[in-house]
Each structure stands twice: as C-alpha cells, then as structure tokens.
Amino acid sequence: MPEVQSILATDCGSTTTKAILIERRGDEYRLVVRGEAPTTVEAPFDDVTVGVLNAVREVEELSGKKLIGDEGRVITPSADGQTGADLYLSTSSAGGGLQMTVAGVVKAMSAESAQRAALGAGAIIMDVIAVDDGRRDFQKVERIRALRPDMILVSGGTDGGTINHLVELAEMLVAADPKPRLGIGLNLPVIYAGNKDAYPAVEDLLKGKVALRQVENLRPTLERENLLPAREAIHDLFLEHVMQQAPGYSKLSSWVSAGIMSTPNAVGKIMQTIAAQRNITVLGVDIGGATTDVFSVFRNPKGESIYNRTVSANLGMSYSICNVLTEARSENIRRWLPIEISEEELRNQLRNKMIRPTTIPQRLADLHIEQAVAREALRLAFEHHKSLARGLTGIQQQRTIGDAMTQEGSGKTLVDLMALYMIVGSGGVLSHSPRRAQAAMMMMDAYQPEGVTLLTVDSIFMMPQLGILSTVHPAAATQVFERDCLVYLGTCIAPVCAGRDGDVCVTVKVGSETVPVPFGSLRVIPLGYDADHNPLRVEAHIQPARGFDVGAGRGRAKDVTVTGGEVGVIIDARGRPLTLPQDDTASVTRVREWYAAMGLPV
Amino acid sequence: MGTAYTPGLKVSSSTVIEKTRRLPLKGTVLVKVGDRVEPDTIVARTELPGPMQTVKLAEQMGVEPAEVKAALKVSVGDTVEKGTLLAQTKGLFGWFKSEFRSPVAGKIEMLSEQTGHLGIRMPPTPVEKDAYIRGTVKEVIPEEGVVVQCRGALVQGIFGVGGERQGRIAVAVDSPDAVLTDTVITAEHAGCIVVGGSNVTARALRKAAEVGAAAIVVGGIVDRDLIEYLRETLKDPSFDIGVAITGHEPVPFTIVVTEGFGTIRMAGRTFDLLRSLGGASASVNGATQIRAGVIRPEVIAPSETDEAIRVDAPESGQLLEGTHIRVIREPYFGELGVVTALPPELQQVDSETHVRVLHARLEDGRDVVVPRANVEIIEAA
Numbered sequence: 001m002p003e004v005q006s007i008l009a010t011d012c013g014s015t016t017t018k019a020i021l022i023e024r025r026g027d028e029y030r031l032v033v034r035g036e037a038p039t040t041v042e043a044p045f046d047d048v049t050v051g052v053l054n055a056v057r058e059v060e061e062l063s064g065k066k067l068i069g070d071e072g073r074v075i076t077p078s079a080d081g082q083t084g085a086d087l088y089l090s091t092s093s094a095g096g097g098l099q100m101t102v103a104g105v106v107k108a109m110s111a112e113s114a115q116r117a118a119l120g121a122g123a124i125i126m127d128v129i130a131v132d133d134g135r136r137d138f139q140k141v142e143r144i145r146a147l148r149p150d151m152i153l154v155s156g157g158t159d160g161g162t163i164n165h166l167v168e169l170a171e172m173l174v175a176a177d178p179k180p181r182l183g184i185g186l187n188l189p190v191i192y193a194g195n196k197d198a199y200p201a202v203e204d205l206l207k208g209k210v211a212l213r214q215v216e217n218l219r220p221t222l223e224r225e226n227l228l229p230a231r232e233a234i235h236d237l238f239l240e241h242v243m244q245q246a247p248g249y250s251k252l253s254s255w256v257s258a259g260i261m262s263t264p265n266a267v268g269k270i271m272q273t274i275a276a277q278r279n280i281t282v283l284g285v286d287i288g289g290a291t292t293d294v295f296s297v298f299r300n301p302k303g304e305s306i307y308n309r310t311v312s313a314n315l316g317m318s319y320s321i322c323n324v325l326t327e328a329r330s331e332n333i334r335r336w337l338p339i340e341i342s343e344e345e346l347r348n349q350l351r352n353k354m355i356r357p358t359t360i361p362q363r364l365a366d367l368h369i370e371q372a373v374a375r376e377a378l379r380l381a382f383e384h385h386k387s388l389a390r391g392l393t394g395i396q397q398q399r400t401i402g403d404a405m406t407q408e409g410s411g412k413t414l415v416d417l418m419a420l421y422m423i424v425g426s427g428g429v430l431s432h433s434p435r436r437a438q439a440a441m442m443m444m445d446a447y448q449p450e451g452v453t454l455l456t457v458d459s460i461f462m463m464p465q466l467g468i469l470s471t472v473h474p475a476a477a478t479q480v481f482e483r484d485c486l487v488y489l490g491t492c493i494a495p496v497c498a499g500r501d502g503d504v505c506v507t508v509k510v511g512s513e514t515v516p517v518p519f520g521s522l523r524v525i526p527l528g529y530d531a532d533h534n535p536l537r538v539e540a541h542i543q544p545a546r547g548f549d550v551g552a553g554r555g556r557a558k559d560v561t562v563t564g565g566e567v568g569v570i571i572d573a574r575g576r577p578l579t580l581p582q583d584d585t586a587s588v589t590r591v592r593e594w595y596a597a598m599g600l601p602v
Numbered sequence: 603m604g605t606a607y608t609p610g611l612k613v614s615s616s617t618v619i620e621k622t623r624r625l626p627l628k629g630t631v632l633v634k635v636g637d638r639v640e641p642d643t644i645v646a647r648t649e650l651p652g653p654m655q656t657v658k659l660a661e662q663m664g665v666e667p668a669e670v671k672a673a674l675k676v677s678v679g680d681t682v683e684k685g686t687l688l689a690q691t692k693g694l695f696g697w698f699k700s701e702f703r704s705p706v707a708g709k710i711e712m713l714s715e716q717t718g719h720l721g722i723r724m725p726p727t728p729v730e731k732d733a734y735i736r737g738t739v740k741e742v743i744p745e746e747g748v749v750v751q752c753r754g755a756l757v758q759g760i761f762g763v764g765g766e767r768q769g770r771i772a773v774a775v776d777s778p779d780a781v782l783t784d785t786v787i788t789a790e791h792a793g794c795i796v797v798g799g800s801n802v803t804a805r806a807l808r809k810a811a812e813v814g815a816a817a818i819v820v821g822g823i824v825d826r827d828l829i830e831y832l833r834e835t836l837k838d839p840s841f842d843i844g845v846a847i848t849g850h851e852p853v854p855f856t857i858v859v860t861e862g863f864g865t866i867r868m869a870g871r872t873f874d875l876l877r878s879l880g881g882a883s884a885s886v887n888g889a890t891q892i893r894a895g896v897i898r899p900e901v902i903a904p905s906e907t908d909e910a911i912r913v914d915a916p917e918s919g920q921l922l923e924g925t926h927i928r929v930i931r932e933p934y935f936g937e938l939g940v941v942t943a944l945p946p947e948l949q950q951v952d953s954e955t956h957v958r959v960l961h962a963r964l965e966d967g968r969d970v971v972v973p974r975a976n977v978e979i980i981e982a983a
Contacts, residue, residue, distance in 0.1 A: 038975070137656050141653050145653075163716065167714060167716050168656075168717060171654075171656055171714065172656075174654065174712070175654030175721065201716050205712075314845065319846070320845055322842075322843060322844055322845065322846070323844035323845050325844075326842045326843075326844045344824060344825070345864075347826060347863070348825050348862075348863040348864040349932075351761075351862070351863035352862045352864070352935075354845075354892065355761045355846060355863075355892060356931065357892060359930060359973075359975055359976045360953075360973045361931075361955065362932065362933060362951045362952060362953060362955075362972065362973055363932055363933055363952050363953060364954070367953035367954075367955065432955070434953060434955050434956070435954065
C-alpha cells in the first residue's frame, strides 16, 4: 500500500454520526480531531450522508483541512495531499435492529439452536415456531403473516434425518406468503440451516417466493451444534437487507475506500486484537442509542481463547431507553441514583429522551438519571451475553448425546469474572461521561467485577472506526488505539463475599500505603501516569478478611501488579453480589457515600 | 453558522401535504391522476390470499404419500367447496374404499408427493386503501396505490397512539396551559378531534372513549396515565411502550401529543392554529416511529378553498443567529426563544458535559445557554 498520510473514518450510529481524522505524524499515526453530528435518518433529511457530511464538516472546522468537495461528497483519495483523505472508511449501525422469526422442527432442539444463532447475530426474536410447539398450522401461518419479520431462519433435522418436517415448515411458509416489513416487491430473506438432504424439496417449494439461502445445518448431528454459518448468513443479510434500508446507505457505499462494516463487527475486531496481542481475557461493551453490543474473550476448560459477541438489539440509551425501563423496571434504575426522584418524574423523563433521542443532559440530575439507566442497560446486556457465551458457542460445539437429550448441553457460561483481566467500555455514555470515574463506576456497578480487574474506556468513542481501519491498515489502527483510544481508568479490587457493614473485609498495600477497607464501602488510592503518560504499574499485596476471596481462595492473600490511570486503584468492598438498601432514602444515602468516595459530584 | 441538530416539527397554517396510499400487496388502483378524493374514497383495492389449510391426506386415509396422487379426485387449481370429495382409495375388490372430503372451501394450491399433504387456499379477503385526506390524486403508483396531495394546515406531534381517523376539530380549553379534564368533554365531542392544553387527565381519556371522540390532541401527557389507560383499554396488564413504534393499537380514539411527557404547555403557535381551525374537518394519525425513517403523528386540515397548489421552498434546516427555536429538554423545556450567538468552541454545562452550545434569549427576556442538541428550529408558518 502506498504511504497513507491521512485517514478519515466515520461511524453512523442510530443516534450520532462520529468522524475522526487520523494523520501520519513522523513515524506514527495519530488522531488529529474528531467531529460528530446527529444521524440523519429522519425527515426532512432522510439521508445518512447528511449526518456524515455534518460530522466531517466539524472535523474540517477543527482541523482547518478541506475534506468535502464542491460536489458535496468526501474527497478521497487525496489528489494533492492538502485536501481530502487518502482513505475514507465507514462503519454503520444506522439502520437499527433486526427483527426475526425462527422456525425449527423440535422446539427444545433445533428451534432452540436457531434461536441462539439469531440472538447471537443480534436479532430481536419475534417468535419461535416449531412443528411441536402446540399451535395449529393455521395459527402459525397467521402469526408469521402478522409479524412481518425482516428475516426467517428455518432449521431442523440432522443431516440424513427427517425430511417431511422440513417440507412441512416450508409448506407453512408458502401458506403464510410472508412479505418483508420494508418495501413492496422484495422477497423476504429466508435462511435454510436444516437437514441438507431436505433442501431440494424445500427449494422446490420456496423458490421464487422468498429469497432463499442455504447454509450448513446448524445441528448436523444431535450432539453437534454449528451456529457460525447461520450467524454469518444472518449478519450478511442484515447488512444487505436492513442496513441498506437506512436512507442514503447506497450513496455512502459509493464514497468509501472499502466496504462499509457493521459497527459490532468492527468493535469485535478491536476486542479480539486486544485479547490476542496481550494474551488476556477481555470483556468489552459498546453501548449505543438503540443497541448494546457485548464482546468477550474467555478461556475454555482446555485453555483455548473463545471469542463471543452478542448484540442486544433493544437495549440502548436513546431509541431503546424505555425498553431498558420496561426490562429493568424503574426501581432497579432508581436504586443507582444519588438523588431522590419520583417514579412519575423518572418515567416522564425517560419517555422524553425516547421521543427526542439526540438531546443531551444539561442538568447534573439528568446526567445521574442517564447514567443510572446505563448501568441497567449494561447489566441486562451482560446477562444476555452470559446466557449465550457458553461452551464453544459461535464455533462448532460438540455435544454428547446425553447433553442433547437432557438439554443441558448448552454448557456452563464461559464468563468467569474472577478470571477476567480487563474490561473495555465504549459508547457515548461511557466515553463521553464528563468524569472518567463515572465511567469506572457505571461498569463496576453493572458488571460487578470480582478479584482484580483492569478498567479501561474508549477515549472518544472511536473503536468502530479503528476496527474497520485494522482490516485495511493494521499498523495505523494499532498505533492510534494504543496512543489515542484506550484510556486506562485503573484497577478494581473487589473481594467476593458478604459481610457486616463497617467490618474490615480487605486490606490493600500499594507501595508504602496500607489501606484497610470496611465492608460496604469504596476507597480510591490515586495511581496515575509516568512522565511518558504511560499508566503506572506497581506491586500490591491484597489481604482479604476471612471468608472473602480476591482470586487466591477465601481469606488468602494475593500479590499482583496493579495498573493506574485516570482514577487509580479502586477498592470495591461493597460485596458480591452488590446489594443496596431497599428503602429509598437509605439507598440514596449509601449511593451518595460511594459517589463521594469516587470524588463525584451529586 | 451551525447545523440545526434537531429538525423542528412542522406546524403550518398552509403547506402542501402529500400522502402515499399504498396497498400491502399488489392490486388495482381505482382512481386516476387529477381525481378529487374525500378521506373515505377507496383509491385502491386488492385481495389478500386466504390462509392455506394443509390437509394431511396420506395420514388421514392411511396410505403412503406416493399413493395419494392416484387417489386424488381433484387437481391442483380446482376450486372446491366444503364437503367436496378430495380423494378416494380403490379399496379391496371395490370394498373398504376410504374417501376424504374437503374440510373447507377454497382452491387446491399444491400437492406434496413427499408428505402426501394437500394445500387448499381459502377464499381471499378484500383489502382496500382509502384516501385518508381530502385532496387531488397527484400520482398513480401502478398496481399499488396513489399519492394524494392537498394544501392545508399541518400540525406534527412528537408522539402518538392509535391510527388514522377523521373528525371536526373542537378546541375544548381556553388556553394552552389548561388541562383537559373529563368535565369539559361532552357528548357534543362525539366524532371530534378534541384539542386540550398542557395535559389530559386519566378521567378525561376515559370520558373521551365514552362519548366517542375521534382523537385527542394535547401538549403533554403523564406517562403513567397513558400506560394505565392503554393497559385497561387493551385488556393487557403488562402492556408497555418499550420502543417508540406505535399506531396499531386498537384504541377507541387516537392520541397526539405535541410537546412531550409530563404537564407541558402546548406551544402557543400550535394552539392558536388549532383554535383557528375550530370546526374544520381534519384527518389525524397517531402513528409514531422513532427510528430510521421516522414517522411523527399528525393533524391535517385541508383548505376549504380550491386554491392552486404550489410547492413550498425547502426548509434551510440551519441554525443561525436570529433563528427561532424551542428548547426540548430541561431546564428550559418548552421555552421559545431566538438564537443570539453560536460560539464554535465546546462549553461546559451544569452536568459538566462539554458540548457545542448556543446562546438564546427566551420569550420572557432571560438570556440562556443551551446545548445545540437540545433545541429544535421552529419552522416558518
């Protein structure tokens, strides 16, 4: 590749479009400026490129560099080195979520696998239809019709097994004659991931009526689950089918130097790179306006690194904020607030955010509310992830016949918080929290890390752009990631167990400082950066009280290297699981104490 | 100069309105370009294929799937009535014949030799599309529908519930601050689009249903009142609005909220316009989709006069000094003002967030600083 001097990259989120300009400075690539503007999928614009140009225009204003040509499009490649960018890349999640119906032969077997494949691909499941689900055929037909899903996944039968049931499912689809939610004249995408021997008969029935695509059987034998081909097909069709429906997507496609990548895919690439390069376990999150994506790399019992990604398509901070309210319930949101607020006021405020999703909290109280919602969105998306990040999910999972018959074969979740080395937070509410300690606290409250865990955030919410850049110019992506993107917040030390308020549950010695921390409280030991702005790393001796565990066993001391950062070493002695007083006033008092310990305003 | 971050909702006494009226399936368009249509004029019609009844012939008759074809007394494409003989086996020496009759009326659509199943498509259901607004057919979309155009008043709301309805506009309160209560809703409001001020009480919602109002248009609504009313009406105690995609609720009247949730004074301009339209026939739709391809609820009152339609100049969508704005988030939620400065650099607001702001003079004379993302441009009437 010729020497690339400048890279412009945008990420079109459901709510905000972010643009970054990267330039080569001496021997390395660095972030120069960042701009953002609301995503313009609404009238009167109805064109995602308007928001892209607005964000790029902000970059132009801040950098003094001309990036938009007279014809109103991004200039790339740069002809003279002065205007435009050598590379222009973009990621997108502007089209919103994906709504699917899945169908299988046996509800507890192939239909369950199909459901897992669709959930893992980021879809909202509208219904699970199975031959044995107890409903009559015409009821299923009516249901498929009424739902108008974006896509249908059909599965069932082991290879060489039942054909008739698959044909029955296909007959049901013919009878339903489903139309896609968007657009007359398009055929509804149907992914067939069932018995390969049944495909010719299914194809005969469905050809010309739907846009049929065959992938490998997601349950080729009873004991083997093979979700990846179906997940990838869903993902491909999601990009082609749902995202292109976001107005202006085709136009944007004609501007970029490489194909537009979906935001979760791009962020996933970064998470995998971090885990691989550092040989660590990672939990990552990208919390957006409509969706929250969770990524993890944990080790399976054989010691192999397993990557999992889930997209909670209905948990987010703007479009989906009231879905967080519905799923979490208001009392779970209110429990994180350092202020008293009535139920009615909270609900009205969240509704107003839902209907005007691009607004920003101007008052501190409004920020507290959004950050409380974020804790619940993060928590729920993490629960979703844990439920799916099992065994070898996403790769080829071997199940024993016994597992398959008892349905315990989904395995134990791979997520092990005590074994987790690092949490990476991205997304507006984390990256743009006015104080980094707020981001640290949101992640601690939502994930409740155990033992010793490094906390980091994406500095300005640019992981999607760096994710796509890593596929085109890995060196530039790595350099910008290390220098400008990853912000170290510090190390969280959290003993696991419950105790009595006020009793010392852990004593931490960092350098010359020894800090005993009573149960129910938080303490911060400042630990920042060295002269080169690298986070300080020092040895720490952690002595938990009897019954408490920081990773070495109950009551056993642990010596570790802790990493500093924007906040420092945070000793979270609030117990695991973290519990809050039931009474509103007592809860507010307790949360205020924690805010004070973290140096946060209320 | 800066970009207007939130496009304003349209509130106009006279604008060109176009509505695309499209069938869910291909069908026949019943009107032509230039035709005058009323809201209830049927502009296109089609037939929704009936559901297919699967008859498991092989199983029912106790034969192998491959033997079904030989036993069939009907062919694919035949129309059958309930009770028509579908299949009959030869039996043994003419004895022990088994036969199977159609359980429904319809058309034989398919026979699967693989499963021995017969598919009978039941009679179609007619689907019609009306014009929704009074106006003129501007364009015909062959086999799908039409675009109806009119000039008239348009009020876009921020959130709504319920679908398309028509009625006369009836302003039931004296001011945009007034709360719409059950006592002011009377039997005279049957079939009307009832306009309130800053809020509508839970009792007023029930009264509106009782008298048969077509719609309620109001500045604000308390979330709990709305959700409880919907739970009660839809007989679903767990009903909630997770994402803002509405319009299909089977509610007795449509609700259009112009400002937001809580008690919020209806914007004076909106209230004055609706008051000036008192007695006029209007179309209303509560459908809201706040996601890619947003849909906002609306009240449309076509002009009574047959004035020539000319298209308005496009809106600039730019935030400039002197631009009229409305603040759409606390602490100045609902206040109107004029932009006085647009500093380019980021500024810190009370939440400690660093954002692009604007300076504005509110109607009451206060000079305030507001994040640009928290205002909407008020479009020219």
